[in-house]
Amino acid sequence: MTATATAAPLLRARGLSRYFGAVPAVHNVDFEVVPGERRAILGPNGAGKSTFFNLIAGDIAPSEGRVELFGRDVTAMAVSRRARLGLGRTYQTSRVLGGLAVEDNLYLAVLGARGGHLRPVRGGSADLCRRQAREVAERVGLAERLTVVAGSLSHGEQRQLEIGLALAPSPRLLMLDEPAAGLSRAERVVLTKMLLELDRDVTLILIEHDMDVALTVAQRVTMLHQGETLLEGTPQEIRASQLVHDLYLGSGHGAR
Amino acid sequence: MKPAQHRAARVAFGGAVVVAALALVPAIFTTYFTGAIASRALILGLAAGSLTFLAAYGGMVSLAQTGLYGIAGFVMARFIVNSGMDPVLAALLAIAITVVVGLLFGAIVSGSEGIYLLMITLALGVITYYFFSQVDTFGGHEGINGVHGPGFIGDPVRHPAPIYELILGCSVIVYAAIRYLARTPFGLALQGIRDDPVRMRALGFSVRLHRTLAFAVGALIAALAGVLGTWNDTRISPGTIEVSQIIQLMIIAVIGGLYRIEGAWIGALVFTLLDTYTRGITARFQTWIGLILLAILILSPDGISGLAQRAAARLRNRPGQPRPDEPAGTGVEQPSALKPGQVAR
Numbered sequence: 001m002t003a004t005a006t007a008a009p010l011l012r013a014r015g016l017s018r019y020f021g022a023v024p025a026v027h028n029v030d031f032e033v034v035p036g037e038r039r040a041i042l043g044p045n046g047a048g049k050s051t052f053f054n055l056i057a058g059d060i061a062p063s064e065g066r067v068e069l070f071g072r073d074v075t076a077m078a079v080s081r082r083a084r085l086g087l088g089r090t091y092q093t094s095r096v097l098g099g100l101a102v103e104d105n106l107y108l109a110v111l112g113a114r115g116g117h118l119r120p121v122r123g124g125s126a127d128l129c130r131r132q133a134r135e136v137a138e139r140v141g142l143a144e145r146l147t148v149v150a151g152s153l154s155h156g157e158q159r160q161l162e163i164g165l166a167l168a169p170s171p172r173l174l175m176l177d178e179p180a181a182g183l184s185r186a187e188r189v190v191l192t193k194m195l196l197e198l199d200r201d202v203t204l205i206l207i208e209h210d211m212d213v214a215l216t217v218a219q220r221v222t223m224l225h226q227g228e229t230l231l232e233g234t235p236q237e238i239r240a241s242q243l244v245h246d247l248y249l250g251s252g253h254g255a256r
Numbered sequence: 257m258k259p260a261q262h263r264a265a266r267v268a269f270g271g272a273v274v275v276a277a278l279a280l281v282p283a284i285f286t287t288y289f290t291g292a293i294a295s296r297a298l299i300l301g302l303a304a305g306s307l308t309f310l311a312a313y314g315g316m317v318s319l320a321q322t323g324l325y326g327i328a329g330f331v332m333a334r335f336i337v338n339s340g341m342d343p344v345l346a347a348l349l350a351i352a353i354t355v356v357v358g359l360l361f362g363a364i365v366s367g368s369e370g371i372y373l374l375m376i377t378l379a380l381g382v383i384t385y386y387f388f389s390q391v392d393t394f395g396g397h398e399g400i401n402g403v404h405g406p407g408f409i410g411d412p413v414r415h416p417a418p419i420y421e422l423i424l425g426c427s428v429i430v431y432a433a434i435r436y437l438a439r440t441p442f443g444l445a446l447q448g449i450r451d452d453p454v455r456m457r458a459l460g461f462s463v464r465l466h467r468t469l470a471f472a473v474g475a476l477i478a479a480l481a482g483v484l485g486t487w488n489d490t491r492i493s494p495g496t497i498e499v500s501q502i503i504q505l506m507i508i509a510v511i512g513g514l515y516r517i518e519g520a521w522i523g524a525l526v527f528t529l530l531d532t533y534t535r536g537i538t539a540r541f542q543t544w545i546g547l548i549l550l551a552i553l554i555l556s557p558d559g560i561s562g563l564a565q566r567a568a569a570r571l572r573n574r575p576g577q578p579r580p581d582e583p584a585g586t587g588v589e590q591p592s593a594l595k596p597g598q599v600a601r
Binding site: 057059078079080081083084088089091095096097098099100104105107108109111112113116117118119120121122126151165169 | 436437439440441442443444445447448450451452454455456457458459460461462463465466469
């Protein structure tokens with residue numbers, strides 16, 4: 001099984017479509033990612049990138065097509081079960097647990113993957129989980145902010161915590177939806193460095209408007225346009241593509 | 257973590273003083289005060305506590321708690337009066353049945369939030385009222401009279417001290433248990449679901465199952481209040497759980513503060529005092545309680561407990577002194593950090 005498992009894709013989407021009314025947000029997308037790959041998804045606003053993410057994570061059900069994750073068909077599987085299989089994700093706008101301390105946020109993220117969610121007693125594996133939570137806080141630069149209530153963090157810190165929440169369960173597949181959005185130049189450098197230092201076992205899919213971050217981190221790039229795959233290639237091919245320039249780089253890149 | 261330990265010790269000491277003072281109420285005050293005010297306030301506090309627990313930690317404002325109170329009360333009364341069952345056994349059975357119904361209610365409402373959850377739980381509360389007012393097995397419109405509690409309670413009307421101490425003991429245990437539960441994996445995850453159910457799903461938590469079980473915990477607390485309240489009144493009738501009573505419990509919880517668990521008992525005490533003593537002065541009790549509710553909602557949306565907490569924080573941080581960081585992750589839960597608007601999301 002191991003020989004085929006390494007060759008088999010970690011994630012495979014087949015003919016994936018999602019219509020909102022008559023409008024196809026995602027239309028007939030075939031998509032494959034192999035274990036350990038770093039993939040960027042690019043596309044102008046409204047290209048269907050976030051919808052595509054939500055289809056894979058299970059937040060919305062596809063109108064047509066199938067999703068296979070870690071070698072199993074998960075098309076009808078609940079979000080929480082896909083997460084427990086090893087899918088960690090961030091959202092375009094931060095979804096942190098605003099009423100809880102940073103450490104409690106990350107503790108719950110660790111607990112989510114480990115199980116024992118319903119335990120009504122303290123102790124047990126709590127110390128281990130909390131140590132793991134604090135390690136993640138260190139990695140995303142929130143080690144000094146453990147006792148701060150997440151809702152009162154700054155925007156940048158909430159983005160850091162958002163990534164921490166995705167990282168804490170040690171996912172096999174990490175999906176980041178515009179992690180650099182709203183970050184300062186210095187924060188983007190820190191983010192890029194962190195993404196480059198990710199464990200090689202972790203597979204990464206990244207939606208990113210910031211071309212510097214996306215093309216530095218990714219090995220392959222998928223370009224979405226109006227819900228369909230426009231082209232797929234290496235960062236060099238994407239940089240060289242006239243089509244991409246016309247559609248995407250020409251309009252926004254460099255202006256920010 | 258020295259300062260946090262220091263603070264925890266102070267809080268524990270303060271709590272012990274309050275409980276000791278409350279335990280002395282029958283020795284200091286009149287029989288009337290103990291029975292009509294202190295016992296009643298604690299029972300209302302317990303019932304409101306089940307609502308505040310769900311609201312503060314689960315983000316679920318439930319109007320079904322009065323109905324659950326009634327289920328426990330009616331089922332126990334029926335067992336005691338019609339079947340001649342031992343009161344304690346009848347109470348345990350009634351609590352168990354109420355928790356099962358609470359699980360069912362929880363399963364029904366677990367997919368809803370905010371105003372929808374409020375309306376569904378109101379419907380459940382009203383259905384429960386109509387059930388007991390029309391089913392003859394439970395006395396129909398008359399209800400069930402002559403419900404005697406276990407022997408050690410005696411006559412709660414003439415000697416209210418024993419049942420008062422029992423209700424106080426139950427209240428302290430429930431309060432401590434909720435505070436404990438808030439820091440367990442179950443309680444923390446519940447607060448996470450309150451803050452962002454979408455995020456919690458993406459972290460692998462089963463949001464509906466979690467909410468359903470939280471509802472069962474709320475049902476357990478409401479059932480305990482129903483058992484003690486029925487023992488205290490020696491009777492229960494559909495009037496105990498009608499719509500005006502559902503709204504009254506909501507008012508108590510809001511007056512005390514929906515975001516801190518102690519608010520339930522504070523609100524119940526304030527309500528009971530007003531209810532008892534303004535009736536001698538004015539016939540317009542409902543008007544006064546309405547005005548007070550309005551004033552609290554405008555001045556302090558998180559109720560009296562929120563007001564008290566802000567006053568204490570202001571005293572601690574006199575001008576010129578740096579504001580110490582709140583020890584949010586050090587063993588003290590912080591439902592106050594929840595903005596009032598969040599529950600309604």
